[in-house]
Amino acid sequence: MLHHGVGTLAFLAELSQALAVSLDLETTLAETVDRVLGFMQAEAASLFLIETDGSRSVLQCHICAGPIDVRGLRLALGQGVVGRAVAENAIQLVTDAAHDPRVWRAADETHAFDTRSLVCAPLATAAGPIGALEIINRRDGRPFTAADAELLGVIAAPAALAINNARMARDLVQQQRLKREFDLARRLQRSLLPRRRRDGFPIVAVNRPAHEVSGDFYDYFDLPDGRIGFVVGDVSGKGMDAALLMVRAASLLRWLGMESPAPADWLARANRELCLTAQDGRFVCALVGCCDADATRVRFAGAGFPPVLVWRDGTFTEYAAGGPPLGIAADMTFAEMDIALDQGTLYAYSDGATDVRAADGRPIGTAGIRELIARHAAAAPEARLRALLAELRHMRLVDDTTLLTIEAAHGGQPERVLERRIRAAPEELRGLRVALRGALDGLGVEPELRDRLVLAIDEACANIIRHGYGPDGDGHIELRLTREGNLLSFELCDQAPCADPQRLRPRPLGECRSGGFGLALIDAVMDDWQLEPAPGGCGNRLTLRKRIACIDDEDSDGS
Amino acid sequence: MTNHANTVETEQCAGHxxxxxxxxxxxxxxxxxxxxxxxxxxxxLPVGVDLAAVDYIDSSGIAALVEGLxxxxxxxxxxxxxAVSAQVRAVLELARLDRVxxxxxxxxxxxxGP
Structure with missing residues (x-):
């Protein structure tokens, strides 16, 4: 029990209030220590807080009042009475300092101060003590009592709370500032990546950071002789410093490549330059090379980069040429390779792609990447890379991941996004909707429009099943989704008896009649549609088109 | 998207x-x-059709509701x-039946009410 009466309560109330409304914690705490000094009739008082110094935690005197200034004094946890109060999270009462083994005497000797009696209370929080409040020597010369010790414990509680709150507020502000900085760095990094090119350009690439910022990058650019240079890079480490090195490595490799695109020489020069400025054991893995505009031959060299894969006629060939990562030793030479693509596709990927974890937690490795590539080989390059990335993200991405493909463009052909053949039966529609939804997601179509497009195609198929084939009909429906720029074309082919387009009239929407508004829904969703006899004379071909606002490839798959 | 099983259940409640x-x-x-x-x-009795767990509805489903109305x-x-789900509401709005x-x-x- 406390025996200090009304004066104590008034003091505590006043102190708690001052701490609760404190905006400037430093000032308030200094005031608190002064007030405690006066109220407890002590000669000296001090407040220690746990500071983390590298990996070690120490107690540092933050504020003190009394004849000597011990601010900055550092104690190990457990050292002296203060250290013990924190280590044991218990109030320490020393009535006879001269003969108490808990007292660390060196402090007195340094400061020519005679400690006779002291009390130290931990500043306790739910997560453990964060420091301690200490009072030394009663002014009346008598030792501190158990009641004094208890009182100091009560005073320590609101002080601990106030310090803790102030720290949390400060951490929150810092986190928000860091997040803004990361966002800025991320946008800056994105702006360094080249824009997607659609003019029959043979190279497509995607990049997905595992964290806020990326250590991976890719680049491609036209060379003066009409060929195309490309780079895929992977900077060791993660976080902001890796991101900054990435920015430097990306610009260095671009300029060296534009100047002299012979891959081996290109890497050797980049290596020398990076060795001059590399620090902290950081290095850069990269693949550089060039190809002709119609992607018949590719010349490349790697620096600590995974081998490239070429998929030709249903089989993989792996090619590796190059040397060690850049930025480690200056006098390195690199081997290069010149291969014919023969209508195949070259895949370059950073090791983030093979580090992706499968369901069992193991990296999927080269075999995993090969399997994914083979599975999506039929899709057009952009759709394929998006699908690969989506599959990789569906598993667990542990590192930044970059994929780049080189293949001959198919002369301005629309990109095939999805091809699906179903039996013309109502129970087949659900599967078709799932496939279509996935394909539209892969294109980055926003969900509301995606659902409308799925509805419209579902209605069209339902009409083919109900009215085209009829109840006794038996046949199939083929859906082909293609994309040319921002124009999506959905083609539905059937072998049902030829329909008369003149008889297909949508009912007005909003009319309260059951049935007949499938066509109206299609009208409402699609820009236009057209029904014609299928080529070959049997069946119908329904083509539905929708121009979508903008598929932004870089941002469509979110983060 | 959530995947609910295809179900239709009728429950006799107090007054509906x-x-x-x-x-x-x-x-x-x-x-x-x-x-x-x-x-x-x-x-x-009054009839309510609970659509909270409907992930998708096409015009034939809407037609069944229109017929009910x-x-x-x-x-x-x-x-x-x-409790019309967002997916159903989007289709009702597209068909301009959300006010019907x-x-x-x-x-x-x-x-x-009265």
Whole structure:
């Protein structure tokens, strides 16, 4: 029990209030220590807080009042009475300092101060003590009592709370500032990546950071002789410093490549330059090379980069040429390779792609990447890379991941996004909707429009099943989704008896009649549609088109 | 997207009948929905169709609901769509039927009043 009466309560109330409304914690705490000094009739008082110094935690005197200034004094946890109060999270009462083994005497000797009696209370929080409040020597010369010790414990509680709150507020502000900085760095990094090119350009690439910022990058650019240079890079480490090195490595490799695109020489020069400025054991893995505009031959060299894969006629060939990562030793030479693509596709990927974890937690490795590539080989390059990335993200991405493909463009052909053949039966529609939804997601179509497009195609198929084939009909429906720029074309082919387009009239929407508004829904969703006899004379071909606002490839798959 | 099983359940409640739908209502089973909705009207009590667990609905599903509404009107009983999921609401809006139906969060809200 406390025996200090009304004066104590008034003091505590006043102190708690001052701490609760404190905006400037430093000032308030200094005031608190002064007030405690006066109220407890002590000669000296001090407040220690746990500071983390590298990996070690120490107690540092933050504020003190009394004849000597011990601010900055550092104690190990457990050292002296203060250290013990924190280590044991218990109030320490020393009535006879001269003969108490808990007292660390060196402090007195340094400061020519005679400690006779002291009390130290931990500043306790739910997560453990964060420091301690200490009072030394009663002014009346008598030792501190158990009641004094208890009182100091009560005073320590609101002080601990106030310090803790102030720290949390400060951490929150810092986190928000860091997040803004990361966002800025991320946008800056994105702006360094080249824009997607659609003019029959043979190279497509995607990049997905595992964290806020990326250590991976890719680049491609036209060379003066009409060929195309490309780079895929992977900077060791993660976080902001890796991101900054990435920015430097990306610009260095671009300029060296534009100047002299012979891959081996290109890497050797980049290596020398990076060795001059590399620090902290950081290095850069990269693949550089060039190809002709119609992607018949590719010349490349790697620096600590995974081998490239070429998929030709249903089989993989792996090619590796190059040397060690850049930025480690200056006098390195690199081997290069010149291969014919023969209508195949070259895949370059950073090791983030093979580090992706499968369901069992193991990296999927080269075999995993090969399997994914083979599975999506039929899709057009952009759709394929998006699908690969989506599959990789569906598993667990542990590192930044970059994929780049080189293949001959198919002369301005629309990109095939999805091809699906179903039996013309109502129970087949659900599967078709799932496939279509996935394909539209892969294109980055926003969900509301995606659902409308799925509805419209579902209605069209339902009409083919109900009215085209009829109840006794038996046949199939083929859906082909293609994309040319921002124009999506959905083609539905059937072998049902030829329909008369003149008889297909949508009912007005909003009319309260059951049935007949499938066509109206299609009208409402699609820009236009057209029904014609299928080529070959049997069946119908329904083509539905929708121009979508903008598929932004870089941002469509979110983060 | 959440995946609910295709279900249609009819529940006799105090003063009304509730038809609870779930899953993707499409051509493959919208006739079951239609029958359930029309059967619910037989008792002459107000009918609510709970659409909270409907992930997808096509025009044949909407048609079943329209038919239900028409049947209710001809009998002079209340008919309401309850807890309409976002997916269903989007289709109702596209078909401009969102104002034709009574939409309510709960049956209490739908059938309260004089």
């Amino acid at each position: 009948v509730l038809v609870r739908l779930g899953g993707e209502v499409d051509l493959s089973w919208s006739q079951d929905v239609r029958r359930a909705v029309l059967a619910a009207l037989q008792g002459g 028409q049947g209710a009107r001809s009998r002079g009983v209340a008919f309401a769509l309850i 139906f009574t939409l309510a969060a709960t049956t209490d809200e739908a059938f309260a």
